Amino acid sequence: MFLLEKLFGGKSSAKVNAIKMLPAAYAEMVGDAGHCQLKRLHPALGVFELHFSTANGEKYACQMTACVAGVDIVFAANNRSVLVSPPFSLAKLRPVFDIALADR
Known part of the structure; x- marks a missing residue:
């Protein structure tokens, strides 16, 4: 069976670390206006969830996929990439x- 984790270079690769950087990128972008958490990261499958919450208590979750295209990463969600x-x-x-x- 083919595993995407091999494409990602293992659990500690730069590409997996890029996915783990997403909550920090969101925090830098919105400041105290919201919060983002990374949940259910499965590098072997290339899937994860981002859970968002706003300052007024609204919550939103998004299931995402990531795949390797050469040295780049393609992120996909909501029929967009x-x-x-x-x-x-x-x-x-x-x-x-x-x-x-x-x-x-």
Whole structure:
């Protein structure tokens, strides 16, 4: 069986770390106006969930997938996708939230 974890280079690879950076990127983007948590990260499958909460208590969850395209990562959610190229930084991860929050 083929595992995406091999494409991601293991659980501690730069691509997995880019996914783990998403909550920090969201915090930098919105400040105290909201919160984001990464849950159910499965690098072997390329799936995870982002759980958002706003300052007034609204909550939203988004199931996302990530796959490797060469050295880039393609994030997909809500029938949309975005390509993020290395080196991965908080600023480069911001477009992920455009698709994660699209149907909110």
